[in-house]
Amino acid sequence: MVLKPGAASLAVWNAIYQGGVPTLDPACRPAVEASANAVARIVAEGKPVYGINTGFGKLASVRIAAADLETLQRNIVLSHAAGVGDPMPLSVTRLMMALKLASLAQGASGVRPETLDMLEAMLARDVVPVVPAQGSVGASGDLAPLAHMTAVMIGVGEAFTPAGRMPAAEALAQAGLAPLVLGAKEGLALLNGTQFSNAYALAGLFEAEVLYRSALVTGALATDAARGSDTPFDPRIHRLRRHRGQIETAEALRTLIAGSAIRASHLVGDERVQDPYCLRCQPQVMGAVLDLLRQAATTLATEANGVSDNPLVFADAGEALSGGNFHAEPVAFAADMIALAVCEIGSLAERRVAMLVDPALSGLPAFLTPKPGLNSGFMIPQVTAAALVSENKQRAYPASVDSIPTSANQEDHVSMAAHGARRLLAMVANAMAVIGIELLAAAQGCDFHAPLRSSAPLEAVRGRLRAEVAHLDDDRYFHPDMAAATRLVSSGAIVAAAGAALPAVSADPH
Template sequence: MNQQANVVKVDGDQLRIEDVVSIARKATHIQLTDEALHRVRASRAMVERMVSQQQVVYGITTGFGKFSDVMIHDEDVSKLQENLIMSHACGMGDPYAVEVVRAMMALRINALAKGYSGIREETLLQLVELCNRGVHPIIPQQGSLGASGDLAPLAHMVLVMLGKGEALVNGKRLSGKEALSEVGLSPIRLEAKEGLALINGTQAMTAQLCLALYDSRVLLESAELIAAMTIEALRGIPKAFDPQLHLVRPHPGQQESAKRLLQHLSGSKRTTAQGELRVQDPYSLRCLPQVHGATRDTLEYVWTTVTRECNSVTDNPILFTETGDVISGGNFHGQPMAFAADFLAIAIAELANISERRTERLVNPQLSGLPGFLTENGGLHSGFMITQYVAASIVSENKVLCHPASVDSIPSSANQEDHVSMGTTSARKLRTIVSNVSKVLAIEYLAAAQAIDFGSGDLGTGTARAYEQLRRVIPRLHEDREMHPDLVKAEELIQQGTLAFVTE
């Protein structure tokens, strides 16, 4: 994807997850390429021919879902599309965050830019302008079954294009009509196929997966650096990360995690040799490459799968301008995204599970040889006692959330749509899990730094920088104080990517 001067050039084929995140979080603008607009025009011409020739085509001259056998008269073709949006905009619950909405809009624009959906150029440009001018539709989170795509969420997005619904503009919640007027736009009228083209897709689930994936990659790199700090605090044995060991079990993620741990610990005077203090470390230290590496491999698989989905056509029916074929199929079905979200949820949650066990080792004097709960005057002060409780609580919550939504299905539309993916549910809870993992890592980060303060000797190349980053904003704990602000600051360092790139 060509990204220059805060603009992402969208052609339907090369959108990266990084581009989606940039549009979502940095208000990067979208510009359609000439090639994409040419394909859009050709696809639209095909729709116009079908309407003029009164061909029977699902969603263009027929009703939807169970009503697919109902023919629509010429004079009602436009009304059909507006009715579709109005009837489908029935989501419930709290609205999605602006970053999710922007990601959703970007992904739908990219899918339509491929030129298989029959939308008019001016309609697509209206959606581009909404995103570029900061008009963010209010989209309730509940209501998608993940097939036919994300109908209800995307319908709420389209409402604002019509001057209906609600949107946020510069932090103000306005009616759709007011929101358009605020940025110098006017409502549009949908023509044949356009309502269906705009809402039949997997963009709500894919948007959340893009954001969760990006954040998960940051968390993984942070988790390895924080774990390296704990290894030093507990005088662990880095021999377990020797490349020889990982060559004979050559999972790429395992090898990469072992390599990074050794880089972080390079030059450390805090670690020990095999047999110096103990022959082997506990699993939460010794098996870091195997556990983190499995998460790393999962991330790579999901990254590839989601990138493919970002550049896919998930509409129905699909128009093939080269052959003239109009094919009804099931590309809107979110099963690939549902599996990907559930798989990533399990993998990323494990970073927190093993982190919480390391935190327990840090605060438990019988396991660490350090002052109990990392406080200098135990009894009068409780130190890090309850932070471990909090970590235990959060990882337990994640275990519930990790139950895969994709194992469920429920029939809908009078049993016409008799199998669904639940992919948007998978993606929503994945985002919660990712947020929870960052909190658990923040607890270990703070505890590891406190434990390091009780020792002596040079830290490793990476761990020294990570320790310094934390101590710039959070002082050592000498006596009990409110821990919440410290934990929030530590979490912010992690979420901002401060640790993910500290050794690069």
């Protein structure tokens, strides 16, 4: 796929996250060459310019001789490769590399075309740096993780390849690549920026979209299992409140449940006037989630198409201006929003599971088992869902409100975007498991209404589940059922089975 620097859609970034290989739009080359030439002129003139012929951070006042500039750039990579912890997931690392490629290719970073060629070739030939995931505070850029990425480009560190994990020099050689010798400013340009934080945040966003859509499906199925009313989804209610996400969510729920014979049975002889909030307020809660995720998507798409290193080179004026685009506060705020949304999706779903296993609320057999007492049924899966929701609540505390000074107080306010973004995939995994449990419980609840059937979309979902997980009569080893249901949710198979047009989160804002 063609990667157009400054104009890439969220769909392109998602495709790269899913394994697509980007090819840089050649139209960016003249601007890149002009930027590199501007740096060369600054070096030739000998005037002190931060990041080009000076030290870094608190050492910016130290002048570096022209003969030492290559060593300076190599040293910043080696000294800043100070991350700890487990490696980034390969999919997120590849996305980070593509984000860095697109940023540098906008001709404001002073790097040479061959530096872009190296990043592009590594992506094409599946040489993925081993990047420890901990060590960034989200300003001045994601220094440590980006240093580990850059280290592989110069033949230092380790990389994952199709042949396994190996030393960087060996990985490059096997791919037919020679280690890069960094020119003036290039080390700093590669290290400075928000691409680590933004890659994790985008990955969290893409997974959260699957989570949101899956939770709409299981929420509708749980509503049918409880013989709940679809009156709260009436469009007239939601038009009066005017929130776009709420209106679209209500419409999706109506579509999913339309034609259900189980729903029709609610209209005859049911004395309940109102359903619990976990059913009745789905449009309000999930609609707010949708609006929040869309707001985060807009921020992250803008960041992905921006330039966030420092200093920035303006070739037309021959200037390198020092600023603060490396500060990842927008990403931190977006990550916090995604975390809140993911937490609430799981929280609302867990309440529906708790409602279904409680005969006083659902009208179904206790814990959804035909023989309660002898069997525990769904008793402990609901406990597991509660545990996962509680864990997500702890993780949802805003990271952006934290800051700790670094670099001898030169960097005295930082975003913590890396922390905020890095937690998202684990939070989504927790919530996916909760939705998987709801899928099992809701399908089991609907089974008790036989011979009545649900709507066509929801019956297709039940059929997809039952192809892998049988109805629960007597207690059995539950873990495989939960694992299978969670896989169906996280893979998008449940949404696909429903076949309904559900709202999208990452509609491209450009």
